Amino acid sequence: MRILFTVAHFFNPEGGGFYGSLKTDPKPRVGALTALLNGLHTCFGRRQGLLNPTARSVVPCNGDLVAEIEVVICTTGESHLIRHLPRGDGLFRHHATSASPMLLGFECHRVLADNLGKYDYYCYLEDDLLLADPWVFRKLEWFNGLAGDGAVLQPNRFESTMDQPWHKLYIDGNLAKPEISARFQDVTDRPVVSGEAFGQSVRFQRVNNPHAGCFFLNSRQMAHWASRPEFLDGETSFISPLESAATVGIMRCFRVYKPARENAGFFEIRHLDRRYLGVRLKFASQSPEQLGP
8 A cells, every 4th residue: 555645734823813723832843743754654554563582683574554655744845844844764854935935835735646546545744643544544445445436534633731621622613603614515425434443333524624634545536636626725714724724625526524433543643733622622620521711
């Protein structure tokens, strides 16, 4: 298997904004991007070994799951932290652009399309996500065998901490204004897909907020999306240009699902910039199920 990952990376310490890319301290962003790279290479790369003490050697392992992977980090101008990243051979390729920062995700789309026919999976990630499940692409193959290539499975994005009433919180709940996504998708069209995996029933559902800061398309899906007239049209009206780059394209082209609440962890991705859990969200002291003022 060959997998192409594109990562939209931006950092401006003078931004002073809501996103982690606009905060003054670069260390958390460097740590997040380093963790992203580490996760991809340790889950899917070929440099995985098993210690054999009796022979004083290391033997390759996870041969059924490893892949040839390429990670392309897309940046704009000098607003990035590339120089602070580990520089081991083959860890990533830097793709510099002059794009507007808010439209950087669309440059990732362009890189994906420029590599049609070379990979089995085409992936997009924001630069603060950790993918840590080696079985992800086997799960995606299984899901598309169940639902067809017209369906895309998105992960549930979560934040984690040990100092809050909830140690793990999935942060992309239903939109308060569902009409924001209704322009791009009809969630009543085949709203549920169910199947059995690992001896257990699992359920996937259409949601009005399919955003997860990422997407994962097989080669057939990527070719289909890239062939559509609206590909790279720069549509930015889903929440903001950042969310649009991650989500609008797949919403317009595919039926998008997420694992249902009872099996939310079937496919998940960690948000390393803890923006909500214990930061924006405060919980009522007597009832942690309720948000405080």
